[in-house]
Amino acid sequence: MNPESGSPQTGCLRCGSCCEQGGPALHTEDLALLESGSLHPEQLVTVRRGELALPPLGTRPEPVQAEFLKIQGRDGSWCCCFFDRKNSGCTVYDHRPLACRVLECWEPGPLLEIAGRDLLDRFACIAADDPLLTLVRFHESQCPCPDLSCLSDLLQDPASREARLHALSRQVQLDLMLRDRAVREHGLSVALELFYFGRPLFQLLRPLGILARESGQGIVLHYEGP
Template sequence: MKDNNVKGRLEILTPQGLENSDKPQKMRLNKRTSCIRCGKCCSESSPSLMKADISLFISGVLSHDNTYTIRYGERVRSNVDDNIYESFIELIKIKNKEGTSICIFYKDNEGCSIYENRPSQCRAYKCWSPENLINGLEKNALKRSDIFGSIDLLMDVIGKHEEKCSYAKLSDAFDRLAEGIEDAVEDIIDMLQYDTYIRPFLKEKFNVPSTAMDLILGKPLIDTINAFGFKVEINGEEYTLSPIEPIKEMEGKK
């Protein structure tokens, strides 16, 4: 009787075949235990910052030019499995190169340009054993209050912004929209307008740099709202909310 499970029982052999014996030698797999600076981790995502990394802001290695905030409840797409998840905590991350998942500090053929001053998560990450990367994240993650806690004005702005247009409120509004509750659209538009107008207001009234907005307030809702399956078109002061067409449906119309 032919054994259909033979393939599953075969051992991996060395490509050299016979070596000082009439039997093939088993392949020896050496597990890597140190960083070889291949750049893979830098290309898949930028690091989330820890409280210990506040020193990098103090020294000027990091600033509002190269960091941004993921707010609590924000929907983000995973680079690992391409699924969308809600962030269970507030995170501050280093920016990626525009349109990519590559850390802004990574340079081709050179590696990390701030390697000697790299963030805690980069130092702790082991690509050959990444299972424990998330350990301690909830307790030790750097937050906006760690950076701006002594600036009452900015903390008031952040608090008001969260009160008016948190992702919890936005998610609830979209749930109500799915149930056909008409005033949900108005609530969503109100949040979009507040989030849009507060940014130039901070710049004009208090000279807050435009490059600091994504750190202080997180990414604009008009950009992140597509994670809810909708897009926004702005014409003057008029906002139009419409569902994103599935790719297959769009292709069928071509």
């Protein structure tokens, strides 16, 4: 419904709401945008399996079932980095991803048809001879993202909480160590780190009320509740 006229909405009002809520997930069709140089890896973030993410047109975060790439946010938010607030427009409109092309907030059918299907992940974009590929695969095998929804429920049990936090602390430490190695050995920027490794595990744990602190023994996690 058009809020100004009260008539049924049939076109984009350029309100920017969809862009403010977050950049789109990429689909295999969008690989062509990377191959042509219309999109670059440093503009993307890997959302790993187990993370909590807002589904298309959803209102509550849900566990991600399969890894995908997403346009990075900005200013500490998920607002699409290509959204031009001043002009309520898209700075890459002519080369926008598939999800943006089919999105019609007044008629969600086309977007829902592609949601969760044929998603593009980082391994489809990393060249076989990329010197970081081995480290990325090792990181994924040793530091997988836990199912954060399930973890949140498990932390409600005080009897097992400390043991779980201890195990998570070791995983957070290794996650940061491998990222630091990538920076030292390959000069990886923060933006490219988000593409190759996704967000650091300690950041993913924060919304669950798990905070990381430095200690003489390394990273220690504390549970302060959601």
